[in-house]
Amino acid sequence: MSYRMRVPCSYQxxxxxxxxxxxxxLLEAAPGSNSRFYxxxxxxxxVSIELVNRGVDPSRIWMLDISSWGAFWSAIGSGKFNMSAFDKFLSELPADKREFKAHMSSLSMLPVGDHEVELYPLLQACSFGGKQIWRNGEHWANACFRDYWEPTATSIRRSPANPMQPSPTELRRRIEALVNGMKGVTCLNMDIMTVLSTPLPCDAVVYVDPPYQNTTRYAYNFDIKSFINRFQEKNDVPLFVSEGSPLNANATMLTFGGAKGGISGIRKGKHQEWLNRF
Structure with a gap:
């Protein structure tokens, strides 16, 4: 590929x-050159984007998410994402960045219409702290948006903080790249427990990124330890689980850079990322 795809927007x-x-x-654990990644x-x-950037064919990737992300990736993978509808939402953004918050708040209060997957990336890109916005029936929930901020004479930060991250232009570039590059992935917009109904292929490699314990709430949660136990009863394939702490002796702490402090700016240290293999 001549470019590297990126996630659509910041997401806590x-x-x-x-x-x-x-x-x-995941690639090291794959038993064959045509292994399927979940x-x-x-x-x-x-993670799926990184795999495709590395050369894994999108048809070898199966994704699952019960939230609007699942609906979004299902539309991307099947080629049903409507760029015209997405562009219309972009064209209606206010010219003045100071008006973004009010505009997005108004959109989030409308019933979820036929273009959930085209609107969702804009809502999430404007979410305060990247916190998850989710669909609750016909309405959006947990919708809290950023203000446009400019530095004062005494501010340590000297550049403005934009209400949409990334910018509308960059968001469109990323979405267009994903529409082209991720077409062919299969994404199921459903509960993760459905995976437990039948065994997965023997050449599968499975990765799970559950909501971490004792962190900012998400719309959907489940008991990861119960899932692991039930998964292993039906499957004998590599299973990797992300968590903020080690879950077993086969856990690897990942390293990453970036500022510490979290949304509030008061965290004393960076949180930990552990990849646990079962």
Whole structure:
């Protein structure tokens, strides 16, 4: 590929900073050159994107997410994402960045229409702290958006903080690249427990990125230890699970850079990322 695809936008809990390390482990565990990779609770799909960037054919990737991310990736993979509808949402953004927050708040209060997957990336790109926005029936939930901020004379930061990250132009570039580069992936917009109904192929490699314990809440949660036990009853394939702490003796702590502090700016140290193999 002549370009590297990127996740659509910032997303709390996203794995873009450690995706390369996770992909290394998944590729090493693959039993064959045509192994199928499963990315469960895929969210913004940093790991799947990294695999495709490495040369894995999208048809070998199966993703699953019960949230609007699942609907988004299902549309991308099947070629049903409507760029015209997405461009219309972009064209309606205010010219003044100071008005973005009010505009996105108004959109989020409308019933979810036929273009959920085209609107969702814009809502999430404007989400305060990258916190998950989710669909609750016909309405959006947990929708809290950023203000446009400019530095004052005493501010340590000297550049403005934009209400949409990335910018509308960059968001469109990323989405267009994903529409072309990720077409062919299979994404199931459903509960992760459905994976337990039948055994997976013997050449599968499975990665799960569940909501971490004791972190900012997500719309959907499940008991990861129960899932692991039930998964192993039906499957004898490599299973990798991300968590904020080691779950077994086969755990590897991943390394990543970046500022510490979290959304509030008061965290004393960076959180830990562990990849646990079962």
């Amino acid at each position: 809990g996203g794995k873009q900073r450690v995706a390369a390390q996770i992909a290394d482990h 990315d469960l609770c895929c969210g913004s799909a940093a």
